[in-house]
Amino acid sequence: MSVSVEPTSVDPSGKADPSGKQSATATTTASATATEELRPHAETAFADELAALAAQDDRPRPARWRMSPWAVATYLLGGTLADGTVITPKYVGPRRIVEVAVTTLATDRALLLLGVPGTAKTWVSEHLAAAISGDSTLLVQGTAGTPEEAIRYGWNYAQLLAHGPSRDALVPSPVMRAMAEGMTARVEELTRIPADVQDTLITILSEKTLPIPELGQEVQAVRGFNLIATANDRDRGVNDLSSALRRRFNTVVLPLPESADAEVDIVARRVDQIGRSLDLPSAPDGIDEIRRVVTVFRELRDGVTADGRTKVKSPSGTLSTAEAISVVTNGLALAAHFGDGVLRPSDVAAGILGAVVRDPAADRVIWQEYLEAVVRERDGWKDFYRACREVSV
Ligand SMILES: Nc1ncnc2c1ncn2[C@@H]1O[C@H](COP(=O)(O)OP(=O)(O)OP(=O)(O)O)[C@@H](O)[C@H]1O
Ligand SMILES: [Mg+2]
Numbered sequence: 001m002s003v004s005v006e007p008t009s010v011d012p013s014g015k016a017d018p019s020g021k022q023s024a025t026a027t028t029t030a031s032a033t034a035t036e037e038l039r040p041h042a043e044t045a046f047a048d049e050l051a052a053l054a055a056q057d058d059r060p061r062p063a064r065w066r067m068s069p070w071a072v073a074t075y076l077l078g079g080t081l082a083d084g085t086v087i088t089p090k091y092v093g094p095r096r097i098v099e100v101a102v103t104t105l106a107t108d109r110a111l112l113l114l115g116v117p118g119t120a121k122t123w124v125s126e127h128l129a130a131a132i133s134g135d136s137t138l139l140v141q142g143t144a145g146t147p148e149e150a151i152r153y154g155w156n157y158a159q160l161l162a163h164g165p166s167r168d169a170l171v172p173s174p175v176m177r178a179m180a181e182g183m184t185a186r187v188e189e190l191t192r193i194p195a196d197v198q199d200t201l202i203t204i205l206s207e208k209t210l211p212i213p214e215l216g217q218e219v220q221a222v223r224g225f226n227l228i229a230t231a232n233d234r235d236r237g238v239n240d241l242s243s244a245l246r247r248r249f250n251t252v253v254l255p256l257p258e259s260a261d262a263e264v265d266i267v268a269r270r271v272d273q274i275g276r277s278l279d280l281p282s283a284p285d286g287i288d289e290i291r292r293v294v295t296v297f298r299e300l301r302d303g304v305t306a307d308g309r310t311k312v313k314s315p316s317g318t319l320s321t322a323e324a325i326s327v328v329t330n331g332l333a334l335a336a337h338f339g340d341g342v343l344r345p346s347d348v349a350a351g352i353l354g355a356v357v358r359d360p361a362a363d364r365v366i367w368q369e370y371l372e373a374v375v376r377e378r379d380g381w382k383d384f385y386r387a388c389r390e391v392s393v
Helices: 047-056 069-077 095-105 121-133 157-163 174-181 200-206 260-277 287-302 321-338 345-356 362-375 382-392
Strands: 110-115 139-141 153-155 170-172 184-188 209-212 217-220 226-232 249-253
Touching (some): 047 069, 047 121, 110 121, 121 184, 121 226, 170 174, 174 184, 174 200, 174 217, 200 209, 260 287, 287 321, 321 345
Parallel strands (some): 110 226, 110 249, 139 184
Antiparallel strands (some): 153 170, 209 217
């Protein structure tokens, strides 16, 4: 027998509220800056763009998709619609990667986003779910302690003891709700989840059903259901996925930005968005400092200077785009609160040091060598060199 899961734990705005209480700011607001939420979900922050895309999209949509695969890709990569509505790019990277990811979700295979830390796996997964299902909150966070109930279902013990096992006593997981409603479920950090718990996903992804033996029932996935998992290939390898489970996924690897210009563009865009949500003044002259942070991170990551002439050692940290974003955001906050609002070398120097020197012994030596051999000699980098020296002693 099949049963349906009522979306009782979802509030009218479509957002899950773990406390079970109605959110005070549940109304959908057009822009991120206009809400009280510190970080609105993608479907709230970009509600205008999503509505414009859905309204103008006349291409075929897979069952229960809010828009066509083409419109989902446009939402992620940006573009201008026929009526002039500008869709901002969320992901900056190869178009083909996004197309493959979106297409996968329209098939019976699930999507695994793989990559080194800070390559926007979580970010892309949230935006895909927001565009396809209008809800990015059906989320399971993977940790070493994630239990099977987080993927299948749990029980409300008061109900269970009072009335025995029944549909009312069952607490559906986000994955179960996504199956019942034909939505996109998300599993973060899949490879951190213990192998036996991961394997719970095998039946869900291949049979598209979730048995409830206690009730002699099952929840069958309806059309529109799919799942996006993310995994970090630094923490623990993808080998930690059993081969049986791996076969149920199409893997899409998100690369590091291919050029310094692309990375500067990503950092500038995100810093601007984050800065606005934190009410920081925009820093029109900040682009030089952003370029500098990105250059330092790329050179240390690649083990060679941008001109290819000097080899440098790589420190133990990942120095990802995400870390560059947070170094610049912190710099902007310093400039706004303790400086004249202009982003200067001294505002980013401490942040860079903190990101580079993770291991106090080895990384500090690597940083000093880089500072003396590369930064000191570079034209126009005197202020930056001085600022770094000041925080490094
Ligand atoms: N190519 C990119 N395009 C747009 N934004 C990017 C890109 N790369 C990184 N970012 C930004 O970096 C930030 C961090 O990304 P995210 O948290 O999704 O990384 P992740 O790959 O999930 O990292 P982790 O493995 O640590 O979980 C986000 O704010 C995202 O906007
Ligand atoms: Mg992540």
